[in-house]
Amino acid sequence: MAQQGSTYLDSLLNLESLRKSLVRQEDSIIFSLIERARYPINSALYDDDDKINKDPPAELSASLFHFFIQESEALQAKAGRYTSPEENAFFPDNLPSPLLPPPDHTPVLHPPGACININEKILNLYLKTLLPLIVADGDDGNYAATAASDLNCLQALSRRIHFGKFVAEVKFRDAPEDYTLAIRAKDREALMKLLTFESVEEMIKKRVEKKAMIFGQDVDLKENDSNGDYKVDPSIVSKFYGEWVIPLTKSVQVEYLLRRLD
Amino acid sequence: MAQQGSTYLDSLLNLESLRKSLVRQEDSIIFSLIERARYPINSALYDDDDKINKDPPAELSASLFHFFIQESEALQAKAGRYTSPEENAFFPDNLPSPLLPPPDHTPVLHPPGACININEKILNLYLKTLLPLIVADGDDGNYAATAASDLNCLQALSRRIHFGKFVAEVKFRDAPEDYTLAIRAKDREALMKLLTFESVEEMIKKRVEKKAMIFGQDVDLKENDSNGDYKVDPSIVSKFYGEWVIPLTKSVQVEYLLRRLD
Numbered sequence: 001m002a003q004q005g006s007t008y009l010d011s012l013l014n015l016e017s018l019r020k021s022l023v024r025q026e027d028s029i030i031f032s033l034i035e036r037a038r039y040p041i042n043s044a045l046y047d048d049d050d051k052i053n054k055d056p057p058a059e060l061s062a063s064l065f066h067f068f069i070q071e072s073e074a075l076q077a078k079a080g081r082y083t084s085p086e087e088n089a090f091f092p093d094n095l096p097s098p099l100l101p102p103p104d105h106t107p108v109l110h111p112p113g114a115c116i117n118i119n120e121k122i123l124n125l126y127l128k129t130l131l132p133l134i135v136a137d138g139d140d141g142n143y144a145a146t147a148a149s150d151l152n153c154l155q156a157l158s159r160r161i162h163f164g165k166f167v168a169e170v171k172f173r174d175a176p177e178d179y180t181l182a183i184r185a186k187d188r189e190a191l192m193k194l195l196t197f198e199s200v201e202e203m204i205k206k207r208v209e210k211k212a213m214i215f216g217q218d219v220d221l222k223e224n225d226s227n228g229d230y231k232v233d234p235s236i237v238s239k240f241y242g243e244w245v246i247p248l249t250k251s252v253q254v255e256y257l258l259r260r261l262d
Numbered sequence: 263m264a265q266q267g268s269t270y271l272d273s274l275l276n277l278e279s280l281r282k283s284l285v286r287q288e289d290s291i292i293f294s295l296i297e298r299a300r301y302p303i304n305s306a307l308y309d310d311d312d313k314i315n316k317d318p319p320a321e322l323s324a325s326l327f328h329f330f331i332q333e334s335e336a337l338q339a340k341a342g343r344y345t346s347p348e349e350n351a352f353f354p355d356n357l358p359s360p361l362l363p364p365p366d367h368t369p370v371l372h373p374p375g376a377c378i379n380i381n382e383k384i385l386n387l388y389l390k391t392l393l394p395l396i397v398a399d400g401d402d403g404n405y406a407a408t409a410a411s412d413l414n415c416l417q418a419l420s421r422r423i424h425f426g427k428f429v430a431e432v433k434f435r436d437a438p439e440d441y442t443l444a445i446r447a448k449d450r451e452a453l454m455k456l457l458t459f460e461s462v463e464e465m466i467k468k469r470v471e472k473k474a475m476i477f478g479q480d481v482d483l484k485e486n487d488s489n490g491d492y493k494v495d496p497s498i499v500s501k502f503y504g505e506w507v508i509p510l511t512k513s514v515q516v517e518y519l520l521r522r523l524d
Contacts, residue, residue, distance in 0.1 A: 008402040024300070027481075031293040038286070057361050059340070064362065068341050075333050079326060081406035099319050100326065103403045140270040141365045144343035152414070203483065211481045219289075219473045221465065 012085065012108045012166050015174070022163060023207075029156045029245075030211050033134055034231045036149040040138035045146055046127065068147040069154070085109055088162050090119045090154060109165055113256035116165060118248065119158050126154055130240055134232050161245060164252030171195075171253075172260050183261050191254045201246050209238035274347065274370045274428045277436070284425060288470050289477070291418045291507075295396055296478050296493045298411040302400035307408055308389065330409040331416070347371055350424050352381045352416060371427055375518035378427060380510065381420050388416055392502055396494050423507060426514030433457075433515075434522050445523050453516045463508050471500035 011017035048063040059067055070091045073081075077095040081087050083102040089095060107114065131150075172179055182190040212234035218227060273279035310325040321329055332353045335343075339357040343349050345364040351357060369376065393412075434441055444452040474496035480489060 008404075028297060028300070031297065031477075035290060035293065038290070060361055064341060067361070068337065071337050071340075072334070075330065075337065076406045076410065078321070078333075079330050079406035079409055080403075084404060084407075087407075099322055099329070100405075141342075142270075142346060143362075144338045144341035145346075145349075147341055148338065207481065207483055210483065214479075214481055215293075215477055217476075219469065219476055221469055221472065 009105055009108055013170055015170050018163065018166055018170060022160065025156065025160045026208050026211055029160060030208065030215050030237060032152040032156045033237065034216050036153050037134050037232050039142055039146040039149065040136045040140055042139050042143055042146045044139060045143045064143055065147050065150065069151055072151055085114060086159055088117045088119055088158055090123055092117060109169055110260055112259035112262040113165060116252055116255050118252060122158050122161060123154060125244055126157065133236050161248045162252055164249040165256045168253040168256040172257060179257055183257055186258060188254050191257055192250060195250050195253050204246065205238045205242045208241050209234040212237040271367055271370055275432055277432050280425065280428055280432060284422065287418065287422045288473055291422060292470065292473050292477050292499060294414040294418045298415050299396050299494050301404055301408040301411065302398045302402055304401050304405055304408045306401060307405045326405055327409055327412065331413055334413055347376060348421055350379045350381055350420055352385055354379060371431055372522055374521035374524040375427060378514055378517050380514060384420050384423060385416060387506055388419065395498050423510045424514055426511040427518045430515040430518040434519060441519055445519055448520060450516050453519055454512060457512050457515050463504065466508065467500045467504045470503050471496040474499040
């Protein structure tokens with residue numbers, strides 16, 4: 001088994017590399033949302049009653065979506081996905097062991113905070129808040145492809161939001177004295193204030209809006225491409241970042257810091 | 263079980279809808295290649311000897327890549343992916359049945375040609391020709407995420423290339439007399455000539471190059487974004503389309519037409 005390259009692990013403890021990765025992850029998130037928007041809502045995929053099937057097989061005790069995400073995670077666990085400190089499962093209970101020995105490296109994160117996982121919240125937010133805003137009504141029957149697209153969106157959002165752990169670790173290492181008092185006082189508000197830079201957040205919101213315009217336009221060979229039609233509404237992406245992605249990333253940072261002295 | 267909407271199925275028998283779908287699929291293919299290029303080659307994923315693991319578990323009799331793609335397809339088969347005439351599996355033998363009853367619709371394609379599947383060729387081409395051109399050397403240990411990206415690329419390419427079946431069906435229905443002689447004579451060359459429009463092919467090649475520039479640039483908030491650095495080399499995308507994607511799509515069309523009168 002190849003060891004995870006030290007370059008890769010070092011990059012998780014360097015603020016400039018983390019920043020670059022977060023910017024790059026915006027592209028992945030937007031690509032994944034654009035791809036999900038190829039399919040209509042396909043509600044039957046998410047139903048956990050028997051609307052799809054009067055006599056469901058035992059594997060479908062919950063929704064087809066639930067089955068698909070859980071089984072995909074089990075498969076990816078076998079392939080070693082969750083040995084990476086960047087990855088957090090949506091259904092982390094009873095995941096199978098990796099088929100290969102896990103990479104042999106010193107933990108990057110402080111162990112008490114490493115296991116923070118707010119995917120339940122992310123899943124709920126994705127299904128209830130984001131998805132209805134970016135897809136059309138209707139049902140085209142392409143449930144498997146739709147669920148696979150959902151998984152891509154969820155994993156991209158989860159990776160981005162849990163990246164807060166690395167950001168918090170690096171910020172703490174760079175200036176422990178800035179955070180120690182607030183951590184000892186369990187002062188979430190003070191920590192949140194230390195982690196908030198409004199001008200940076202505004203810039204991120206503008207940049208993801210611009211990216212959604214660029215990546216979601218219909219490109220043809222004429223000079224001026226955009227007809228103002230985007231595959232996912234750029235203002236929704238920007239709003240979702242401002243109201244959810246950024247606050248949740250900061251909340252992961254706060255929770256991580258609160259455990260940093262344990 | 264919702265029936266697959268008639269709108270969706272009608273769109274597979276309408277040349278203008280097919281053309282739009284092919285253009286839209288270019289975006290998906292390019293997104294997927296850009297996403298794969300986030301990871302280095304990660305060769306150990308593809309090794310089918312014991313380089314990764316001296317004592318591999320039974321599930322890894324082939325490579326981890328092979329295991330991952332095969333198991334992913336089995337899961338997607340359960341979710342009904344291969345009940346869609348657009349989808350063709352890379353490892354079609356012994357796929358499990360869908361958990362839900364398959365959609366109830368009249369076949370869109372002429373049955374003898376519906377089962378054409380050149381995924382073995384596509385897989386080989388992807389691994390041997392395309393992948394080494396678009397990813398960096400090295401190993402970052404992220405095998406599961408890499409394999410999941412590979413699957414997205416492969417499925418996007420396979421869907422695009424096998425779309426030739428629908429294109430051929432519609433062209434045949436529109437003007438059976440144009441094709442019948444060549445089909446009866448099993449004249450592949452004549453059929454290929456009937457299906458070749460060089461100016462259209464040139465336009466596609468230019469468009470995918472432009473898309474790779476637009477989607478693969480580093481977007482920031484300055485006026486003029488592109489620093490000439492693209493996440494996947496646009497000329498490689500264009501060349502790959504011209505040398506492989508377009509010819510293979512036409513070859514699917516020819517094979518389909520040859521069976522159209524069976």
